[in-house]
Amino acid sequence: KAGVTQTPRYLIKTRGQQVTLSCSPISGHRSVSWYQQTPGQGLQFLFEYFSETQRNKGNFPGRFSGRQFSNSRSEMNVSTLELGDSALYLCASSLEVSGGTGELFFGEGSRLTVL
């Protein structure tokens, strides 16, 4: 079974630009979560989608948004990039039917550098 796949793996943007990151969950997983990982703050929760609906959102500004498609694939978008957005963005999928937090399966991440 293929693991969680994230694209692109690396990207460099400049301030003010926008970026879209993609995540393909493990087949059969309907929940997709996004985390921002930085050396100073560790793993911070961005949002979680289940069956195309955002169920939970972290404390990030509105510049951070996401969506999930009917095939459970998810994208996150960051608009008007700032230097502080440089981070590793991790996607995780979970096999949960309703409620509860099952085991999260993480992708390798997309490393964003903002210049």
Added chain:
Amino acid sequence: AQRVTQPEKLLSVFKGAPVELKCNYSYSGSPELFWYVQYSRQRLQLLLRHISRESIKGFTADLNKGETSFHLKKPFAQEEDSAMYYCALTSTQGGSEKLVFGKGTKLTVNP
């Protein structure tokens, strides 16, 4: 607010020595707690969860509600245990749940 605290950013031990990675939490309710691990050049992955009361790779963790702790322990550390360890708890918000992570502890096991 739900919070997970890992007081040690770095922890270094010698092979064969006991190791304890500390994790404290604040949560109003009955928490579900987990330890995730990230080995060098590998993905973040689940190590163990308190509800299973299992031992994985020789590691165990006991939930102490009185001390609000979930420390990870191993009696004899091995070099292959060197990794980044994250403690996490399930937080319920708006009817759904999310995982809240601590900032992690980097464990180095020296030969």
